[in-house]
Amino acid sequence: MAESPHRAAGRRLQLPLLCLLLQGATAILFAVFVRYNHETDAALWHWGNHSNADNEFYFRYPSFQDVHVMVFVGFGFLMAFLQRYGFSSLGFTFLLAAFALQWSTLIQGFLHARHGGHICVGVESMINADFCAGAVLISFGAVLGKAGPAQLLLLALLETVLFGVNEFVLLSLLGVKDAGGSMTIHTFGAYFGLVLSRVLYRPQLEKSKHRQGSVYHSDLFAMIGTIFLWVFWPSFNSAPTTLGDGQHRTVLHTYYSLTASTLGTFALSALVGEHGRLDMVHIQNAVLAGGVVVGTAGEMMLTPFGALAAGFLAGSVSTLGYKFFTPILEAKFKVQDTCGVHNLHGMPGVLGALLGVLVAGLATHEAYGEGLDSVFPLIAAGQRTASSQAMHQLFGLLVTLMFASVGGGLGGILLRLPFLDSPPDSQCYEDQVYWEDNQMLVHS
Template structure:
């Protein structure tokens, strides 16, 4: 097979054995710990005299499904832009997210819904597990094309634990607000992945450069991902907020923010483009920054105007990041960021955290009325001032960056274990290393020239 040596039996068995081991382990832990919660258990639900209409399912499940679509369709297809890595992009997203859902049910369950020896699950745990899978996929974006599936599963194994721990510190200890996860999901996932990518730095990656771009139809596939992420982001940011006005407001703010990041992305992309041309990479990614940037503040009284401004800034920063910062990141800091997660999740995530500091700091009893209780319970009870809440928010960002950096370093060391299934430098961004690829693409591994010749051969 072109370029890649026949793999030894050991490497061949790596993925199957790891899948089976992880699945076996989570299954045993599920047997011991995981139970239906009050809303999903037949006996418990009917023991109380509820109306079925009160079941949390009806308030959260449509949002859950939108989030689920974002994770598997959105992230999966967004990464299909690489011309020869589509199977891996969508396939490894599928695999690592599926594992992350199970594992995160356990980890988040221990931190958030562990009562009398059991973890209790329902639609909220489903949403939270999907959120954690989102962070894993963000990290995946930084190392896309440079790691094998067994490496990704190990990364997920570690990252889910650190995600859960960081989330616990922020939400339960610091009592920070971060419904849509500007900090816990986006900044965490991005910096975890970037630091990890730094540790895995490949000075010879140039050898695979010809496969690093897109082709016309792979860019269209990627737009499927972009658009599904864009349309459902209001559901993402509102899925875990308090019911009623909280969920409604979060969706509305996110909707506005995204329209603004779209406009600023088109503006900036054309402005910095050759002859004023738009760049698909910007449109596919930076237009989404409006969703990231209001991840912390969307449930607050951000105002529609505030949402527009936030989205506008995020789209601008993100587009300029793709244009000017990503090249520097590689040449100066030796961070190879395949999908530019620093621009879509890193900087807008940090910006979103800071926006959260600002909006929390401006919270008043007048603006929130009796709704203060559900957005900022500690303020409503007088246990914290708005300024104190803002400081806690800021500290939450700091904690997140620490967790992400330390976690990414550990992850990088783990993934450098020599027996793992990393592709050689000349075989990065190449599906054939891990997949049976239909014949017409079989010899594509040799480079674009041979590939195009090939299409004319029998």
Template sequence: MAWNTNLRWRLPLICFLLEAAMVILFGVFVRYNPEADPHWEEEKRQHNISSDIENDFYYRYPSFQDVHVMIFVGFGFLMTFLQRYGFSSVGFNFLLAAFGIQWALLMQGWFHSFEDGHILISVENLINADFCVGSVCVAFGAVLGKVSPIQLLIMTLIQVTLFSVNEYILLNLLHVKDAGGSMTIHTFGAYFGLMVTWILFRPNLEQSKERQSSVYHSDLFAMIGTLFLWMYWPSFNSAVSKHGDAQHRAAINTYCSLAACVLTTVALSSALQRKGKLDMVHIQNATLAGGVAVGTAAEMMLMPYGSLIVGFICGIVSTFGFVYLTPFLESRLRIQDTCGIHNLHGMPGIIGGIVGSVTAATANVGIYGKEGFIKAFDFEGPKSDWTSQIQAGYQAAGIFVSLTMAIVGGAIVGVILKFPLWGDPADENCFEDEVYWEVPKDEESHMYRPEEPALKPVAS
């Protein structure tokens, strides 16, 4: 078969232009945070800091490493389940994430760390940039196999921009607590991606249906991504929490929720399948839903048993979604969700927002202690007269703001990507690496071709 999508001039031009823009903008705006600057020695003397170990780098960098692995290895390999799209799943995820973190450092920097005409970046900025790109990786799952690398770069450019605006509204204007990003990362990313794929609906996608399935080794590669995500999710949810008890709680709550989610996913996967066999799709995806749903309340006093309940519920909801809701969305609502992000990120993200609101509403001095209560929700300064019920109301409002931003933004991006000049594959060429990659010849000869019937033995 001939693959006729040619990006020889368009893709290099777009990549060079975007990177040139990043170099110029970084040169104009970006500088080191004082703790990454040679003047740190003077800062230490002025603030009576005795050791370099008190530099924020030593607290944050281990978490940054974990989150970084999740973005580039976890998400990348999670999407390799498609039998002929492994190069694109890992490679395009690599591309969009590498560009996205640069643009996120700028966008988030302008909103959160802009001082005296410069963006001051530290290791915490690097973590937040990875969080932002994580939302793009979520959206990528909905359009996986159906878009070109140019379309992904354009989607990343606009989504990072909208993510930063949405994040600023929630965290700075509504004062929402969302340590693990259930609302800002997962809800926003999922419904943004679903809206894009809805606009880009392909009525003749059945022509590529045989390539939308998995084979034994592709599912095994995808499971590698699942395990990396599952192991490092406690770091993801606690990475930017305040040092001390809040960060400690976030890791414990996430750990417990993920563990419970695995058992309920396995149980329901077996119960819903013929002959009680497990479905690898459920094990690869629904087992992670507990980490998504505990994100907003991760650093709150959710209690370990509460975390188990959240994981228990999300394993059920996510698995049911893969079995019943995904086919319904495609057949009735024309939403072709390749990776099932609605089940792993969308619904669990909304559940996470609700859990966060309810947990905030029940918070009191008896649970947190007087100083702990004030510290946990920043009830000081302009929020000194807030109550837990007011905080809960703003938490709930954050869900609707994220959904609105995602739906409107996704629709706009979908319309832009629909223009016929971005080199997207034809319906019959979707989910196929050979459209954009040089595939080794031995792979072309047997692995990337429909299985042929076995030859009958020749009579001697």
């Protein structure tokens, strides 16, 4: 409202030009590099004389759709808890994720799937692109309300590259297993966002404090996000695993882990709450930690009991994080973590990586039988022992933390570029800065 004409004019051009520039660039790169894979190309598919039932589409599309709902409905509404930032939470989620899907198709394609110089796309590349968008949105959660859309698009541009490189190092160079992305998505996205938030630290942010909380109905909107994330998380972790028992087992673990993180969250939330009351922030977030924590080990022979134990631990740690660690993070470490991504994605992601180290280290030929080749091909081929695989998993976590920190730092420097339009401390968490206010007259 109390904005200078110069700032408004700057924004008027920044966002449209950046959108046009980025869309133009990805379109050209698509024209040059992106091609159908053998399952989406009419000639290639029919040349092979396949049965239609063999098309990868039928094995992965239902899971893909669930993941797609999680990225756009789940993350979008979960971040709509802020009382005056619902339009931006939902809108910028849309913008960032849509761009990330295109851009990560290119980045991941260049790194992983080059066939004769081309990037070949199908349902698997779509799942991977959605995963990258998920990581970008996790980082977005750490700076929610404190950065404008043009800044966020540049951030997505940078983070998608680093996400792709990190994932390539882990999965292709180190031979690390991480189907559901405890490391590549959650740990990476969270620490990228936290370092970013540290670099962008705003000492005067209490000027916007009155807008930082939720109101009754914004919390109900956020629950739309929570519940769809919770319900579809089994599809998230299992979408890219090996077919058959791999997908089936991952779904089972995630399902049970989430039930246990839910019970852990309610237990701890009531235990630490004033007069034993529950805190809606915990319910909205920490119940999901059970999905994060089995992102690495979900494909392995974790056992149903293992899933329950891991989920309970993650839900409890996450709840305690919201209660006790978030204030310390701001006061001592100068990290203003709007959505508490450290509690939902950071700590449970690291726990999930460590759980992967443990379960990989316990892998035996007896437990996996002929299935060892699907889950741990390098162990099955005799190129690695289980202990060696565990060490590689642990090293993958360190690599991820390194890439995330460097990336978050670079992102912070990028967003502090003076010509980029950043909301003033008194205008954070406020839709009116970015949205025509005709819709807001009645309610506000």
